[in-house]
Amino acid sequence: MPANVWEKFNKTIDLGALREDLKAAQENKQEFRDVPKGSYEVRIDKLELAESKSGNPMMVCWMKILGGEYKNQKLFYNQVLHVGFGIHKACEFLRSLDSGIDVQFNDYGQFNELLLDIHEAIDESFEYAVEYGEDKKGYSTYDIKEVFEAQ
Numbered sequence: 001m002p003a004n005v006w007e008k009f010n011k012t013i014d015l016g017a018l019r020e021d022l023k024a025a026q027e028n029k030q031e032f033r034d035v036p037k038g039s040y041e042v043r044i045d046k047l048e049l050a051e052s053k054s055g056n057p058m059m060v061c062w063m064k065i066l067g068g069e070y071k072n073q074k075l076f077y078n079q080v081l082h083v084g085f086g087i088h089k090a091c092e093f094l095r096s097l098d099s100g101i102d103v104q105f106n107d108y109g110q111f112n113e114l115l116l117d118i119h120e121a122i123d124e125s126f127e128y129a130v131e132y133g134e135d136k137k138g139y140s141t142y143d144i145k146e147v148f149e150a151q
Helices: 003-012 015-028 084-096 108-122
Strands: 038-051 057-065 074-080 126-134 140-149
Touching: 038 074, 038 108, 074 084, 074 140, 084 108, 084 140
Parallel strands: none
Antiparallel strands: 038 057, 038 126, 057 074, 126 140
C-alpha cells in the first residue's frame, strides 16, 4: 500500500479527537452501546466535508451527547452530497444550527469552507436539542428542535 494512503487518513480523520476518544476509552473502560432513537442535548464536535466509502463527497457531523444515560456518546450524521436532494438535506440541517451564516451551495470547495466557518461560529457557543429518529425508508434523521447558548 503506498505511503500516501496513510497521509490521506491523517488528513481526513481528526487525529486529536481520535486520541482523546482512545484515552477516554482506556481510562474509563466504558462500553459504548448503540444510542437509541430519542431526544438528546448535544454539542457539535465535528463538521466537515469528507469522502464517503463509495468515493462521493459527504458532510460529516459528530454530535456529542451532553447528559443522561448516553452522556459522552456520539450521534453521527453523514450526508452524501452528490445529488441535489442530499445537498438540500445538508443545507436544511446547517440552517437549523442557527450559526448566523448564510447557507448556500455553489461548489465543493466553497461548501467545505462553509462547514468550517459554521463549526467555528457554533463551537463552544451553542448546544442543541436534537430529535434522533428514522424516516419511512429506515434512514436516520436528525431534527434540531431547540438551540441553547453553551454554558
